[in-house]
Structures are given as C-alpha cells and as structure tokens.
Amino acid sequence: MSVNKHCTGIRRLRTAAGVMSMLASGLVAADELNMRVGVTDISRQVYDLHMLILWICVVIGAVVFGAMFWSIIHHRRSAGYQAAHFHENTRLEIAWTIVPTLILIAMCIPATRVLVAMYDTGGEDMTVEVRGYQWKWQYKYLDEDFDRTFSFFSTLTTPIEERHNLSAKGEHYLLEVDEPLRIPVNKKVRFLVTSEDVIHAWWVPDFGIKRDAVPGMLNELWAIVPEPGVYRGQCTELCGKDHGFMPVVVEVMPQADFDAWYASKLVAEQERQQLESMVFTHEELMTQGEAVYTKFCASCHQPNGQGVPPVFPSLVGSKVATGPRDDHIRLVLNGVTGTSMQAFSGQLSKAELAAVVHFERHSWGNNTDDLTQPVDVANAAASN
Numbered sequence: 001m002s003v004n005k006h007c008t009g010i011r012r013l014r015t016a017a018g019v020m021s022m023l024a025s026g027l028v029a030a031d032e033l034n035m036r037v038g039v040t041d042i043s044r045q046v047y048d049l050h051m052l053i054l055w056i057c058v059v060i061g062a063v064v065f066g067a068m069f070w071s072i073i074h075h076r077r078s079a080g081y082q083a084a085h086f087h088e089n090t091r092l093e094i095a096w097t098i099v100p101t102l103i104l105i106a107m108c109i110p111a112t113r114v115l116v117a118m119y120d121t122g123g124e125d126m127t128v129e130v131r132g133y134q135w136k137w138q139y140k141y142l143d144e145d146f147d148r149t150f151s152f153f154s155t156l157t158t159p160i161e162e163r164h165n166l167s168a169k170g171e172h173y174l175l176e177v178d179e180p181l182r183i184p185v186n187k188k189v190r191f192l193v194t195s196e197d198v199i200h201a202w203w204v205p206d207f208g209i210k211r212d213a214v215p216g217m218l219n220e221l222w223a224i225v226p227e228p229g230v231y232r233g234q235c236t237e238l239c240g241k242d243h244g245f246m247p248v249v250v251e252v253m254p255q256a257d258f259d260a261w262y263a264s265k266l267v268a269e270q271e272r273q274q275l276e277s278m279v280f281t282h283e284e285l286m287t288q289g290e291a292v293y294t295k296f297c298a299s300c301h302q303p304n305g306q307g308v309p310p311v312f313p314s315l316v317g318s319k320v321a322t323g324p325r326d327d328h329i330r331l332v333l334n335g336v337t338g339t340s341m342q343a344f345s346g347q348l349s350k351a352e353l354a355a356v357v358h359f360e361r362h363s364w365g366n367n368t369d370d371l372t373q374p375v376d377v378a379n380a381a382a383s384n
Helices: 002-025 041-074 090-118 255-277 282-296 325-334 350-361 374-382
Strands: 126-133 136-142 150-154 181-184 189-195 200-204 209-213 219-223 229-235 247-253
Touching (some): 041 090, 126 181, 126 200, 126 209, 150 255, 181 255, 189 200, 200 247, 209 219, 247 255, 255 350, 255 374, 282 350, 325 350, 325 374
Parallel strands (some): 126 189, 181 247
Antiparallel strands (some): 126 136, 136 150, 189 219, 200 209, 200 229, 229 247
C-alpha cells in the first residue's frame, strides 16, 4: 500500500514538473489557457464579460463547495453527530430561490449590454458580403455605385504535401490563403454572412466575432479594427470533407493602401470582363485552366483527376471529359443536383470556365482535340 502511494506521489510530482517546465519554456502560453483578448473594442468587451462571469462562478463554487465540505467534515458520524430529520424549511427555500435569481439578473445586465453592441451594425462605412462555399469563401464588396463592386474567392494555399505530412508544416499551416479579405483600419465594416450550399461559420477570434453562414439567410456582424495587420480565423461549422481547409484571413490596411488596392481590383475586374470576348490558344487555355482547376476542383477530383469515387468521380477517360463539349460545359455551369458537384456559373467568369473545361478535356490522357472558348460557354449558358 505504501509503495503504491509513493509511486502515485512521484507520478504527480513528475506531471506537475512537466507542466511547469512547459510553461517556463513557453510551449503553453497564457492565452492558450483562456479566451483571447483580441484587438477590437467588442473583443475586449467580450473578454471582460467572460472574466466577470468566470469570477462570479468561481465565487459561487467556492461558497457552495466550501459549505458542503465544512458540513461533511464537521458533521460526520465519526464525530458523534446525528443526522437531522426535517421535511422542509420555508426560509431556506425562499433564500435559494431569490439569491440565484438576483445573481442571474446581475449577470444578465452586462451580458445584455455586450450583445446589444455586438448586433448594432448601423452606421457602417462599408459593407462586405461573405459567402461560404464547400470549401472556400467568397468576398463581395458592395458599393452604391454598381461599377465599383467586385468579388473574389479566398482559398487555402497550404501545399498538399504539408496536409499529407510529406513535408514540414509551415508557420501558418492551414491558415493561409491565396487572397485575403482586405479592409481599412478604423472603419466600421458591416459583414453580411450567408452560404451557397451548407451551413458554414465565419470566425475571426481577434475581432471577437463569429456568425453562422446559412443558405438563404443573411446574418450580420461588424468590426472596427484599430490596428493594421493580418488576422486569421477558420470556419467553425462542420461543413463536409474539407471543413478544416477553409481558413479566414483578413488583412487590415491603412486607408491610403486600401484605397490603392481597391482601385487596382476595379481595374482587374474590368480586364477580367474584357477577357470574355477574347480567343485563346491551346497553351493559354491549359495554363489558365490548370490554375482554375487547382483552386476550385482539385480538392474533390484530386490533382491527378482520379477523384474519390463514388462521391467524387474520376475525370480520367470519363464520359464527361471525353464526351460532347457542350454537355461538359453545361455540367460545370449548372452542377448536378443531389451531388457534391456545385454550379460554377456564379463563381467563375466565362473565360475561367472555358479554360477549366479545356484543361479537363486535355489532361491525364484525355485528348478531345477541341478548343473551348469563352463564347462557347456563353452559348451553352444561353441555351440552358
């Protein structure tokens, strides 16, 4: 018995020493043991509310368990105490009804203030629509002037070798994207959050904000970020196979830098629209098509085109990729109801659609000996 107690004591000492060692070496940071404070005023209000409620709960726990343990120790049978016999105590019942009610009211008042502030989306300086897809985010900048609106997709760029443990993990493993959402510093940005397919959730912990992205609904939230920088978050709703691969990255920029970036995006949008009237060579279509396929299609159909049958069919020698071109185009445009194949008509331009269809028809041994141009996509869309 004494040997077992001695071994147990040694194990506890080793465990405590290990935890202290990790804390001392910085492997366990203080903010990993508690809620993150964040950089926005709302995030600090949420943190302060969290700490207030936490300490209230600590005091309640100390009082309740203190009274319980005191009663157990001082009224134990071995000390000669006999159990009291009574049916009810009106004063005690009134007390344990009124006291918790007053505590809940005291907790409700600051919590309500924070919730009201979190949902106050009025007086915004700009509005951004956040739309979730499996498995990427689309950001659309909404402006009263229709010619000044544009949108883009933000997708994961962590190399597949890292995801498959074939190489060392990078600094921002699974939290890096090809194009982040960009907003100006010290401006109230209103976010309209929705989804195109299933329920997602848009979360940036440093901003203290999170909203579900629900198909057919618009949920609102807002942020004023006082410090420039890059802030990272994730989708926090289990949304399918690649749920862990749709990060949120927001770059907060000084106003002058944001204005310059915004102007460059408007120019790029005009150039993108002009591409829809152009004719491309096979090499140009393959280069652009590979980029589009890697960004939008490879997560399901795999980089080698072999897919994950039966959920994600192979494109190697498939009836779609080697069959009639217009049928292929319409499938990519409209998707397939009841399957994971999305409709890409609202996600990609006609030039991008033409390029990715051409790429799929001329890769992995497929060779249909045809060209797919933006005008072909336009004709197929018109015939729907």
